[in-house]
Amino acid sequence: MAHHRWLALLALALALAGPAAAQTLRIGILGPMAFVQGEHTWHGATLAAEELNRAGGIAVGNQRYRIELVRVDTNEMTSVTDAATAVERAITAQRVDFLVGGFRSEAVLAMTEVAADYRKVYLITGAALDGILAGRVDRNYDRFKYLFRVSPTKSSDLARTSLLLLGEVIQAVRRDLRVERPKVAILAERAAWADPLVETASRLIAAPAPQGYASEVVGTWRPSATATDVTPELTAIQRAGAQVIFTVLSGPVGVPFGRDWGRLKIPAAPVGINVEAQQETWLKATDNLGAYVATLNTLAPSVAITPKTIPFIANFQARFRQFPIYTASGAYAALYILADALQRAGTTAADAVVRALEATDYVGPSGRLVFDRTHDVTWGPGYTTGLGVQWIEGRMQAFWPRQWRVGNQVVSYAGVRPYQLPPWVVEAWRR
């Protein structure tokens, strides 16, 4: 008799445990986990998963699913082979249902090939290359329809934003230094991704208003992405009489640039892309010489891009004691977008989820996310644009978009302050 009672209890336990185990969605979080980009992807996803699970999980049809994150170290900074193998392991051995993350474009290209082989929905949150989606989703929809990009905006849109920031600084030079035709130096790292941006910037700077900036390009300097000294370039820029330096730097050269520029007090204001200056460690890395450097970024402290921005930053900082970089806000938004699509689809079947994802209109911490026909995040006023930030008074402050007019729309975020030219630049050119 006792024997039967134990069997009944066991059957009951299995009956209770069975459906609970089946109601788990396993989401593979991909990234170079030894690097800040991968670590923040994991942190952002963790924050979202905890919030979603606390709220009772995701309702899909008649069932509720809890989210279980699977940490997948892609080691993509070192090896593309390793990255692609990690994705195959996540799908086949670790049995993940969906994929989120990825950072290095070259590796993400190989990783997405594996995801497409297995028809797994993959939300990219780190790589900016246009060609990861454009030319693949639109030309070979059946194979690549499972790919979406939540962050960042694609390279060509990053270029558009950085040129808008340049326009802001050129305006400041005209206004504060009373220079009618400002001189701009282009300092771009020697890398293929920077080439189209250099070409477009050169054309736009010299073109007459209103299409161009009616300014003058005094030269283009191309240091190595890993250069440890940019003094020769900076002294040449100073000799060329530039008031503005348009930076296109994604590699570690950003730090020596900031340090040398501040130490030599070069009388030209830097603005553009400087990935090193996007991080909260910037001032420490440049021995406090990187003040006044301006760069494109995704988030800035105290700037409410949407109602979700400040709570996200506050929760992230409380939980992980760091300021989130764009992969964190991307992974956080990706989980919510996926949860929303699953609820609308009412099933976890990949094709139905893809259709639901295509109809996404979600307001995340870094802006409103709507996918275009190549499954890329839409750029522009009312959607996601990025921020212009500058290091002032020991912290990162946003200066763009502020009264940004596009057609009838005016885009402005609370907490955005006017751009400030470095004092030694003002002093040098007012004399």
Added chain:
Amino acid sequence: MTGPLRLWSLPWALLYLRHEVLALPGRTLALAFALFLLLFPLFSQDPYWLRVLTLTAIFALYAASWDLLSGYTGQVSLGHAFFFGISGYASAILGRELGLPPGLTIPLGALLATLAGVLVGLPSLRVRGPYLSLVTLAFPIIALGLIFLFPRFTGGELGLSGLPRLGGSRLEEYYLVVLLFLASILVLWKLSGSRVGLLFHAIREDEMAVRMVGVNTVRLKLLAFAVSAFFAGLAGGLHAHYLRVAGPDSLSLFNSIQPVIWTVFGGIATIYGPVAGTFLLFPLLEVLRLAEELRTLAFALLVLLVMRFLPQGVVRGVLDRLEEECPRCKIRNAFTRKRCRACGVELHLGRPKEVAR
């Protein structure tokens, strides 16, 4: 013992198997390894493990090609990724521009790598030792520069993606790669044991002496570069189509150093050493994914320990314990034998007794 008609007869094959293969632990292990590769899909068709084994076979071929050049002739190449990378790119570009299938573009890529091997080999006629290593190191860097110079053609720093697959399924790709790998290793092994292989050895030991006996070492060194580059190129083409991406990563310094680690770990100047090294280390790195934080540390520690206790590499270290060389006829015997299988001389002779003073 066997006439030409009986060469492939079953009794002869069995005798050969018994007396030439199973008689030696090293050869038995090699046979077991080949059988393991060929029969693995009968036991598991897990796509992840098929992928790991496929990539391991590609890299093992790459490492063995390095061994032929650097291990045998002593022409230490630190830029072997040049052959691996340009073959992948050539295959990708030929496929994209001319619409040729991988079955054609991969051999063409390997042939281009062969030409590149001769090109890289030319400096070896003038420079030696560390200087040659530095010269070889420059070639992948030059190739990278060219790739960034013509981004429309090469895809720039992001490479070329969406290459056609090697086969219709993971299993098909597995068998294609494994059969090519086994055939290539057999060719490399036979070559290394041939007269040419002996001369390669001799060049490494004393090039002047080889030249003095009338051997054209220039031709031999170029041959080593060409053959090695061909097989590295073959591996590079297979790799590009397996990943479906040909990128600058394939030309990185890391990719040049990897075959050196695998070869030194397995046993240099053996051909089967790099194969064993790659088949031990590459899957091990995958297993170590379970301990993500300790992965590289554990890997480095293991390599250091093996180098400390088996300085000749794993293969030599293990074989020296499993096999013994006959002191008279120099034929190798299993450690279990008391007498040499060829000349019958006693193998385990005790230490000579000390002569009483």
